[in-house]
Every structure is written in structure tokens, then in C-alpha cells.
Amino acid sequence: MTTIPDFRKTVPQPLPPVQFNIPNFSRTTLDNGLKIVVIPDSRLPLVSYRLAFNWGDVNDPEGLNGISSAVAAMLNEGTFEYSSRQLADQIERLGASISVHASDDFTILSASSLSLYGSAILRLAAEMALRPTFPEEELDLYRRNTIEHLKFQRSQPGFLANEQAARLLFGGHPYSRVSPSADDIEKLTRDELQRIHSAAMIPNNATFVVVGDVDKEEIVREIDDLFSGWRPGEYIVPKFADFPERKERTLTVVDRPGSAQSNIVLANRAIDRKNPEYFPTIVMNQVLGAGASSRVFMNLREEKGYTYGAYTRLDTKRLGGDFEATAEVRTAVTGDSLKEFFYELERIRNEDVPGGELDDAKNFLTGVFPIRAETQEGLTNLIVNQLLFDLPNDYLQTYRKNINAITSDDVRRVAGLYVRPDEMAMVIVGDAKEIIPQAKQFAEVIEIFDTEGNSTVLPDHEAAAN
Numbered sequence: 001m002t003t004i005p006d007f008r009k010t011v012p013q014p015l016p017p018v019q020f021n022i023p024n025f026s027r028t029t030l031d032n033g034l035k036i037v038v039i040p041d042s043r044l045p046l047v048s049y050r051l052a053f054n055w056g057d058v059n060d061p062e063g064l065n066g067i068s069s070a071v072a073a074m075l076n077e078g079t080f081e082y083s084s085r086q087l088a089d090q091i092e093r094l095g096a097s098i099s100v101h102a103s104d105d106f107t108i109l110s111a112s113s114l115s116l117y118g119s120a121i122l123r124l125a126a127e128m129a130l131r132p133t134f135p136e137e138e139l140d141l142y143r144r145n146t147i148e149h150l151k152f153q154r155s156q157p158g159f160l161a162n163e164q165a166a167r168l169l170f171g172g173h174p175y176s177r178v179s180p181s182a183d184d185i186e187k188l189t190r191d192e193l194q195r196i197h198s199a200a201m202i203p204n205n206a207t208f209v210v211v212g213d214v215d216k217e218e219i220v221r222e223i224d225d226l227f228s229g230w231r232p233g234e235y236i237v238p239k240f241a242d243f244p245e246r247k248e249r250t251l252t253v254v255d256r257p258g259s260a261q262s263n264i265v266l267a268n269r270a271i272d273r274k275n276p277e278y279f280p281t282i283v284m285n286q287v288l289g290a291g292a293s294s295r296v297f298m299n300l301r302e303e304k305g306y307t308y309g310a311y312t313r314l315d316t317k318r319l320g321g322d323f324e325a326t327a328e329v330r331t332a333v334t335g336d337s338l339k340e341f342f343y344e345l346e347r348i349r350n351e352d353v354p355g356g357e358l359d360d361a362k363n364f365l366t367g368v369f370p371i372r373a374e375t376q377e378g379l380t381n382l383i384v385n386q387l388l389f390d391l392p393n394d395y396l397q398t399y400r401k402n403i404n405a406i407t408s409d410d411v412r413r414v415a416g417l418y419v420r421p422d423e424m425a426m427v428i429v430g431d432a433k434e435i436i437p438q439a440k441q442f443a444e445v446i447e448i449f450d451t452e453g454n455s456t457v458l459p460d461h462e463a464a465a466n
Contacts, residue, residue: 020369020370020373020396020397020400022039022373022379022383022396022397023039023040023041024039025037025038025039025383025393026038026039026040026216026220028220030203030223030224030227030228031228032203032204032227032228032230032231032232033202033203033204033205033232034203034204034206034207034208034223034227034230035206035207035208036207036208036210036220036223037207037208037209037210037383037387038209038210038211038214038216038219038220039209039210039211039379039380039383040212040213040214040216041211041212041213041376041379042213043376044212044213044376045114045115045116045213046112046113046114046115046212046213046376047112047113047114047115047118047121047210047211047212047213047214048110048111048112048210048211048212048376048377048380049109049110049111049112049121049122049125049208049209049210050108050109050110050111050207050208050209050380050384051108051109051125051129051206051207051208051209052106052107052108052109052206052207052208052209052384052387052388053106053107053108053200053201053205053206054105054106054205054206054235054388055068055102055106055107055200055201055205056068056102056103056104056105056106056107057069057102057103057104057174057177058104058105058174058175058238058240058318058319059174059200059238060174060177061196063187064184064187064188064192064196065177065180065181065184066146066179066180066184066185066188067188067192067193067196068102068107068196068200069102069180070139070142070146070185070188070193071102071107071193071196071197071200071201072100072101072102072107073100073102073142074132074134074138074139074142074193075100075109075128075129075132076088076098076099076100076128077132077134077135077138077139077142078132078133078134078135078138079127079128079131079132079133080127080131080133081127081131082124082127083135084135084138087124087128090120090124091121091124094113094114094117094120094121095113095114095117096111096112096113096114096117096120096121097110097111097112097113098110098111098121098124098125098128099111100128104174104175104317104318105317105318105319105388106318106388107200107201108384109125109128109129111124111125112376112377115212115213115214118212118214118219119222122222122223122226123226126226126227129201130227130230132197134190134193134194134197136190139188139189139190139193143185143186143188146185147182147185147186150179150180150181150182150185151182153179154451154452155451157254157256157259157261157263157328157429157430158263158429159178159179160254160256160263160429160451161254161263161264161265161326161427161428161429162178162265163178163179163453164252164254164265164425164427164449164453165265165267165322165324165425165427166178168246168250168252168267168425168427169243169244169246169267169268169269169322169425170243170244170269170320171241171242171243171244172241172244173240173241173242173243173319173320174240175317175319175320198233199233202230202231202232202233202235203227203230203231203232204232204233204235205233205235207384207387207388208223208227209380209383209384209387210223211376211379211380211383212376240319243269243320246268246269246423246425247423248422248423248443248444248445249421249422249423249424249425249426249442249443249444249445250424250425250426250443250445250446250447251426251428251436251439251440251442251443251445251446251447252425252426252427252428252446252447252448252449253427253428253429253430253432253435253436253439253446253447253448253449254427254428254429254430254448254449254450254451255430255431255432255448255449255450255451255456256429256430256431256451257431257432257433258431259331259429259430259431260330260331261328261329261330261331261430262328262329262330262331262334262337262428262429262430262431262435263326263327263328263428263429263430264325264326264327264328264329264334264337264338264341264426264427264428265324265325265326265425265426265427265428266324266325266326266338266341266345266421266424266425266426266427267322267323267324267325267424267425267427268322268323268418268419268420268423268424268425269320269321269322269323270314270315270316270321270322270323270418271314271316271321271418272316272317272318272319272320272321273316273317273318273321273389273391274318274389274390274391275316275321277414277417277418278316279402279403279405279406280406280410280411280413280414281314281414281418282314282365282403283358283361283362283365283403283406283410283411284348284410284411284414284415284418284419285312285313285314285323286361286362286364286365287348287353287357287358287361287411288312288344288345288348288415288419289310289311289312289313289325289344290311290312290313291311291364292309293360294311294312295344295347295348296310296311296312296325296327296340296341296344297309297310297311299340299343299344300327300329300337300340300341304333304336304337304340306327306329306330306333306336306337306340307327307328307329307330307337308328309327309328310325310326310327310337310341311325311326311327312324312325312326313326318388318389323418323419325341325345327341331430331431331434331435332434334428334430334434334435334438334439335437335438335439335441335442336438338426338438338439338442342421342442345419345421346421348411348412348415348419349412349415349416349419349421350412351412352408352409352411352412353408353411353412354408355408358406358407358408358411362403362404362406365403366399366400366403366404369399369400369403373396382396383396426439426442426443432448436448
């Protein structure tokens with residue numbers, strides 16, 4: 001019989017924390033208002049650029065849903081100097097990458113290359129940002145491709161659930177729109193894209209971030225040469241509708257007759273990204289449902305076998321945010337799954353988290369954080385988020401300290417504030433006549449929609465709800 005060595009009978013001690021150092025930022029503002037932030041990083045002969053605008057889908061004018069994303073997508077489809085094909089050839093020849101993406105709150109042009117070709121890719125980025133032509137034939141292709149993608153989205157239960165959850169949580173605010181409609185895309189015109197480009201992409205509403213193997217003074221001179229002629233404009237801070245108040249739990253079912261599973265989303269509004277409760281809230285979420293060792297995962301998957309995975313998440317945007325618990329479960333256990341979800345949501349609110357469980361959550365968050373900055377692209381993204389959300393100057397340096405300071409009392413307090421089972425929007429995508437009898441005990445207000453987002457009331461569903 002083999003004797004097991006003593007050292008194999010105990011868990012190894014954790015290694016000491018990896019030192020996490022962020023180079024000092026160099027900040028400059030051009031005469032036209034363009035802010036430049038340079039972070040030298042000579043670990044590799046690479047350079048990453050981000051031209052970030054405080055403008056996103058939330059800023060789409062009324063009647064022009066989807067136009068900010070369309071402008072972003074079309075920036076690499078032709079400029080005064082290059083056609084779409086020529087741009088792609090130039091970027092490929094340099095072994096570089098350039099992309100543009102509009103999120104809810106921001107539009108970001110991202111570029112990266114070997115530092116040897118940094119100047120060349122910077123010129124192409126400037127050409128795309130400042131001199132797009134929005135060719136009609138490329139816009140027509142964008143319309144057709146986007147409409148086909150919208151059709152695909154409507155076949156996905158996760159999209160249908162998020163569409164209804166956003167409507168219920170954010171009401172008349174633009175955050176309630178998770179996607180434009182096909183009619184919205186059909187209405188997009190070249191003239192409107194040019195108008196929005198001129199209004200949104202102005203230097204005094206932008207930040208240029210450079211991370212990589214560069215000389216600070218030289219890169220600022222290059223950016224000045226390329227962008228100093230860019231004229232500033234007037235950025236008007238829009239006024240948005242207030243978020244609706246929720247005072248009760250509701251059930252919204254998106255009917256997919258014959259569906260073998262139910263896609264569950266339980267959601268309530270929570271914090272925006274700058275909220276001072278951010279750190280205790282992400283620790284609370286880590287304990288509750290952010291990973292495969294979290295409470296809801298261990299309960300619904302490992303103990304009950306209802307699903308392949310159950311999770312919670314925080315979506316923290318510039319103007320607001322939400323807390324969600326999600327799972328895809330077998331239709332027959334929809335009601336049982338809801339029961340276990342609400343059990344865990346109440347437990348995190350009403351019981352102190354044991355020290356070992358809390359330490360595991362904090363160790364994960366502090367351990368994974370430096371890994372996100374190991375690559376130049378990862379470091380660049382962290383810095384861009386810090387700047388766009390106007391986080392403290394020492395945010396990255398103090399991240400682990402702030403996580404480690406969280407106590408069990410903090411977790412219970414923020415759970416009481418931002419996990420609110422009694423006013424959650426329950427959204428379930430699946431077979432309504434199978435779901436409603438199981439779920440009706442959890443909410444008095446019940447509504448049914450079809451997969452096109454239209455409210456519907458069917459006789460058999462009414463009977464199931466009674």
C-alpha cells in the first residue's frame with residue numbers, strides 16, 4: 001500500500017501577490033480640445049491606439065435608432081483617400097488591426113500594430129475618423145447584413161429575454177433599446193450618417209489613448225500634426241427620460257410554443273459604474289453568481305441538476321445599471337428553478353457570508369485583475385475604461401486594496417440595497433402554457449409577448465394564469 005506524503009494532505013499556501021505597476025500617464029490637450037493620454041509600455045515592440053468618444057447608442061436621436069452603431073461600422077468602408085478594399089489592403093499589409101465599435105455609452109476606434117508601423121496605422125486611423133465618405137453601395141450592404149442579423153437575433157431566446165428585461169427596467173430611457181428594428185435600419189441614409197458623424201465625432205468630446213513602445217513627445221507631435229485641424233463642435237448633453245419606479249414583482253413570458261427549455265432572467269436596476277458601492281457590489285456578485293463556484297451555480301447545477309449553468313451579473317453603465325440572475329433550464333423545472341433562485345437571492349440579503357467564502361471571492365477578483373493587464377491590449381482597455389467612466393486617477397493601483405477591504409457586513413448591506421427580489425422583473429422565454437402554471441405563484445402581474453415583441457393574450461394562456 002502506497003503511503004501518501006504529508007505535504008500532499010494539505011492545500012498549498014497561496015503565492016505572494018504579484019506586483020502590479022501601472023506606468024505614469026502623460027496628459028496633453030490640443031487647442032481643439034482633444035485630450036491625449038500616453039502610457040509608455042516597452043515590454044514588447046507594439047503600440048495600441050484608442051480614439052474614444054463620449055457618444056454611443058444612448059445618443060441616437062429620436063427616430064434614428066441604430067444610427068450611432070451604423071456610423072461606427074461604416075468608418076472603415078471608405079474615406080476620401082481610400083476605398084473600403086484599399087483600406088483593408090493597407091491594414092493587412094502592415095499586419096495591423098483597426099476596428100470601430102459603438103456601445104451604449106461610447107464609440108471607440110481601436111488600432112494596434114508593431115511600433116515599427118505605428119505612424120502608418122495612426123495615419124489610417126486619422127483618415128477613417130476624420131474623412132469617411134459613407135459610400136452608398138457600402139451603406140446598402142450594411143443595411144442588408146444588419147437586417148439579416150436582426151432576424152437571427154429574434155431566433156435567440158437570450159436576446160428575447162434581454163429585450164423584455166431592458167424594457168421593464170428602463171422604460172422610456174434609451175437603455176431600454178437593446179437593438180434597432182429592421183424598419184429603423186431601412187431608414188438610415190448617407191446624409192443622416194454624415195450629420196451624426198459631424199455632431200458626434202468632435203475633438204472636444206474625445207480622448208486619444210496611446211499605450212506602447214513610443215516616445216511621449218514624438219507621439220504627441222504626430223497626433224497634433226494629424227488632428228490639430230479637426231474643428232471642435234458643440235456637444236449638447238442630452239436629457240433622458242427618468243427610469244420607471246418598480247414596486248412589485250412581475251412575470252413576462254415570451255411565448256415559444258414547444259420549446260424544450262426556459263430561459264430565465266430575473267432583474268432589477270442597480271448601480272452605475274461610478275457608484276461608490278461598486279467594490280462591495282462586485283464582491284457580493286462574485287459570491288452569489290459570477291462563476292462556477294458561486295452559490296446559484298452550485299445550487300441549480302451541481303445540487304439540483306436543473307441547468308448547465310446559472311449565474312448573476314452586474315451591468316454597470318454610465319447612467320445606470322442592473323443586476324440580473326440568469327439560467328437556461330428544462331421547461332419542466334422552471335418553477336423549481338425560480339424557487340431556488342429566490343432562495344439564494346434572499347440568503348445573500350439576510351445572512352452573513354462566511355469568512356472562507358468571502359476570502360475565496362476576494363482572492364479570485366484580486367488574482368485575476370493583474371492577468372487582465374498582462375497584455376498590452378488588456379492594459380489599454382483597462383485604462384480607457386478608467387478614463388471614459390471618469391474613475392479616480394489611482395483606480396487601477398488601488399483596485400486590489402479596495403477589494404480586500406470589503407467585509408461580510410459590506411456584502412450584506414449592498415445585497416439589501418441592490419438585490420431586490422420583491423420588485424424584480426421576471427422574464428422567461430419558452431412555452432407559455434407550460435411555464436405559467438409553474439411561475440404564476442411568484443408574481444401577480446403576468447404578461448405574454450410573442451417573439452416579435454408584440455403583446456398577446458391567448459385563451460389557453462389566460463386559463464393557465466388563473
